[in-house]
Amino acid sequence: MHESCGVFGVYAPGEDVARLTFFALFALQHRGQESAGIATTDGKKLLVYARMGLVSQVFSEDSLGQLKGSIAIGHNRYSTRGSSRVSNAQPLLVGKGSNTIAIAHNGNIINAEHLYQELSDQGYNFHTGADTEVIANLILSSPEKDWVNKIRYAMHRLQGAYSLTLMTNNSLFGVRDPFGVRPLCLGTVNGGRVIASESCALDHIGASFIREIEPGEIVSISENGIDSYREEGGRRALCIFEYIYFARPDSVINGRLLYPARQAMGEGLAQEHAVDADMVMGVPDSAIAAGIGYSRWSNISLCEGLLKNRYVGRTFIEPDQRIRDLGVKLKFNPLPQMLDGQRVVVVDDSIVRGTTTPSVVKLLKRAGAREIHMRICAPPIRYPCFFGVDMATRWELIAAQKTIPEIRDFIGADSLGYLSIDGLVKAVALPKDIFCMACFTGDYPIPVQLEMGKLALETAMSADYQGPFGIKQR
Numbered sequence: 001m002h003e004s005c006g007v008f009g010v011y012a013p014g015e016d017v018a019r020l021t022f023f024a025l026f027a028l029q030h031r032g033q034e035s036a037g038i039a040t041t042d043g044k045k046l047l048v049y050a051r052m053g054l055v056s057q058v059f060s061e062d063s064l065g066q067l068k069g070s071i072a073i074g075h076n077r078y079s080t081r082g083s084s085r086v087s088n089a090q091p092l093l094v095g096k097g098s099n100t101i102a103i104a105h106n107g108n109i110i111n112a113e114h115l116y117q118e119l120s121d122q123g124y125n126f127h128t129g130a131d132t133e134v135i136a137n138l139i140l141s142s143p144e145k146d147w148v149n150k151i152r153y154a155m156h157r158l159q160g161a162y163s164l165t166l167m168t169n170n171s172l173f174g175v176r177d178p179f180g181v182r183p184l185c186l187g188t189v190n191g192g193r194v195i196a197s198e199s200c201a202l203d204h205i206g207a208s209f210i211r212e213i214e215p216g217e218i219v220s221i222s223e224n225g226i227d228s229y230r231e232e233g234g235r236r237a238l239c240i241f242e243y244i245y246f247a248r249p250d251s252v253i254n255g256r257l258l259y260p261a262r263q264a265m266g267e268g269l270a271q272e273h274a275v276d277a278d279m280v281m282g283v284p285d286s287a288i289a290a291g292i293g294y295s296r297w298s299n300i301s302l303c304e305g306l307l308k309n310r311y312v313g314r315t316f317i318e319p320d321q322r323i324r325d326l327g328v329k330l331k332f333n334p335l336p337q338m339l340d341g342q343r344v345v346v347v348d349d350s351i352v353r354g355t356t357t358p359s360v361v362k363l364l365k366r367a368g369a370r371e372i373h374m375r376i377c378a379p380p381i382r383y384p385c386f387f388g389v390d391m392a393t394r395w396e397l398i399a400a401q402k403t404i405p406e407i408r409d410f411i412g413a414d415s416l417g418y419l420s421i422d423g424l425v426k427a428v429a430l431p432k433d434i435f436c437m438a439c440f441t442g443d444y445p446i447p448v449q450l451e452m453g454k455l456a457l458e459t460a461m462s463a464d465y466q467g468p469f470g471i472k473q474r
């Protein structure tokens with residue numbers, strides 16, 4: 001499962017803003033590894049440098065040195081809309097002359113196609129396949145005079161998830177959709193201001209956290225200081241997967257550090273799904289903290305059974321078929337001496353399609369584990385996401401197609417336990433109604449998603465599509 005990008009922005013006259021952005025993007029690399037980019041402005045013109053690859057592969061001293069200015073925005077991309085190619089790499093520069101903006105987007109616009117058609121009919125040109133360009137052109141198409149009201153105009157038309165950093169020749173903006181689906185926070189560095197997807201990016205560049213940017217809020221930063229405008233929203237819908245998996249465990253969202261929240265998920269699993277076992281392990285890296293929590297509550301000793309090849313990441317070098325066939329072996333190496341004859345509780349963050357978990361179970365059993373008891377932090381995922389998480393169609397989601405005992409057999413585990421929705425909410429320790437949990441419940445925050453869900457279902461039905469598990473419909 002992949003999330004769709006990390007964004008950053010800095011307003012700091014006198015600072016090397018491109019370098020600050022580079023190091024912030026490093027800290028946000030987990031949010032997207034396909035492309036990286038930085039845009040800067042010296043007050044007269046906007047410059048951008050964006051390429052395919054990891055932050056460390058994209059930038060050099062030379063490219064950073066050319067990005068001069070006092071304002072910068074940056075972006076790490078995982079594509080959920082628009083293919084993975086360099087023209088879709090962000091930040092995007094959109095517009096002409098003084099009416100140009102640079103924009104970086106985390107999220108997914110649900111009504112992008114409709115808006116694209118409307119803007120094309122008005123004569124707006126599109127050069128990428130990204131919904132981010134729709135946002136930018138919608139802002140530019142506004143009849144309003146100032147940038148804040150232009151952004152507000154766009155916000156009234158956009159449906160979906162968007163946490164944005166946006167820049168003109170002399171101002172930086174941070175924008176968060178009224179549902180607050182993706183996180184966005186505000187900080188300060190050496191008298192300047194920074195905006196980031198996650199607070200971990202602030203820590204790494206020596207910036208201090210000020211506060212979250214609220215759902216529906218526009219923060220505007222310029223030589224006149226900092227201003228805030230708020231579009232009143234209704235329901236909030238922060239993606240619960242930020243706590244389970246997407247965000248880094250050293251980030252703070254809504255005042256809750258993610259690391260103890262993930263430990264509490266493991267404790268909740270131990271309470272809800274106790275089992276006799278010899279050792280507990282979390283699948284690295286995302287379930288390590290939850291594994292510790294399970295061990296702590298159950299008093300079963302914590303061990304490492306799998307080591308992760310952390311640097312395999314994304315690379316431009318395509319694996320050949322023989323390497324591809326190795327599957328999870330390329331990513332994980334088991335420790336047979338630790339696993340031999342053991343009854344192992346394996347804690348993982350989620351099961352989506354169910355394609356990876358059987359390989360992990362097989363790897364551990366081949367390495368000598370006697371029993372594998374899978375414990376999963378996310379409740380069963382039965383509905384697709386329309387908010388920008390590259391998950392699967394409903395027909396590919398294993399929990400939409402199989403019962404829990406059937407999934408247990410499919411993955412080859414001796415037992416399987418998912419954390420309940422109540423257990424998850426208790427672990428996060430925040431009010432349930434601020435979250436989107438639509439992929440567990442089907443309760444989508446906006447009606448259009450419900451329609452998309454129905455449409456996807458009808459399409460699958462009419463095409464007589466049987467899905468990857470060979471089951472027509474439950």
Ligand code: SF4
Binds near residue numbers: 238437439
């Ligand atoms: S549907 Fe699931 S993955 Fe998508 S935003 Fe909601 S909680 Fe997150």
